[in-house]
């Protein structure tokens with residue numbers, strides 16, 4: 001069977017039509033000359049499947065899409081507190097290359113604007129590292145996310161470095177406030193190389209899917225950065241990733257994303273998919289015009305807005321029944337299913353609290369409960385404990401040991417229902 005998703009992506013690109021407004025980034029000569037006709041989209045699932053349409057193997061420079069990855073690497077290296085002392089997490093509402101710092105503290109407002117990205121870059125490898133070492137850290141890190149060795153485009157690097165007047169000004173401002181130490185020019189060198197790393201949509205899709213998969217590479221299972229780091233990175237992408245268009249993006253498209261001035265956009269819908277688009281012409285905010293259109297269409301068609309929450313709470317109880325055993329013993333079997341978080345567990349607790357048939361034993365059937373998060377595990381175990389305090393016998397039908405580390409009192413753990421089946 002030819003998968004309909006591929007046809008769908010072809011159709012999305014066809015739907016973009018011939019209209020190709022905007023302009024390539026003119027402040028970097030090498031990007032100004034980019035072929036504006038390139039157009040592509042890739043979607044990567046969190047189990048490692050990639051779907052694509054259009055120009056998915058054309059290399060282009062990653063530009064600002066490197067910023068969330070450099071931020072992730074800085075967080076993994078130094079911890080949240082250390083990084084937060086130097087770079088904030090507030091949306092700036094200003095252009096990406098604005099010369100501005102938080103009043104009072106001298107911190108850049110967030111790591112997605114250039115001031116914050118230069119500071120983040122400067123943190124890599126500690127104060128002793130030089131531009132090449134910092135660049136190598138970020139190149140290797142992004143390669144780990146992408147699953148192949150990425151390399152720099154020397155022409156883009158030279159072209160941007162020769163005209164990096166603005167970033168040099170920002171780096172000098174950061175140096176004057178003591179936000180960065182050492183040579184500001186070296187920071188601009190390393191950061192500009194970081195932005196000049198070449199990627200294809202396929203690479204970006206892998207990188208996006210790794211973010212969507214809480215930092216774990218979908219294909220190999222390798223944890224590239226800790227889960228908590230990814231949460232921080234996606235939060236900042238959500239609020240600051242599209243610069244001064246972040247609010248508009250959040251309300252219409254609604255998944256964390258980051259754009260680059262070469263025309264790429266990377267998006268990640270946590271727990272679901274990674275998305276990457278490419279079209280070189282930009283709007284006034286520096287975001288790819290047709291990339292935004294593609295993301296907008298896909299978000300609407302595929303229900304990808306993060307605020308359009310699923311309703312797991314209603315579906316966590318698969319079945320709740322009472323079996324009558326010989327001797328008129330009643331056993332209640334409450335079967336759970338799916339992903340269970342706080343709201344799902346609350347539903348389970350409320351259901352278990354009622355016992356209309358006066359069953360003397362409750363079996364909590366966890367065979368189809370997967371991805372039970374920490375709080376849900378503790379809540380369900382606590383319910384098992386309290387039911388025992390109420391005088392009931394409790395069995396956990398838990399062959400995969402979902403509740404293994406939780407305190408469920410004296411509940412017996414069974415791996416099949418056999419002994420409670422009526423004969």
Ligand code: GLN
Pocket residue numbers: 062063064065096097114160167192195259260261262286
């Ligand atoms: N290298 C570019 C710069 O620093 C990145 C900007 C961007 O992609 N928005 O100006």
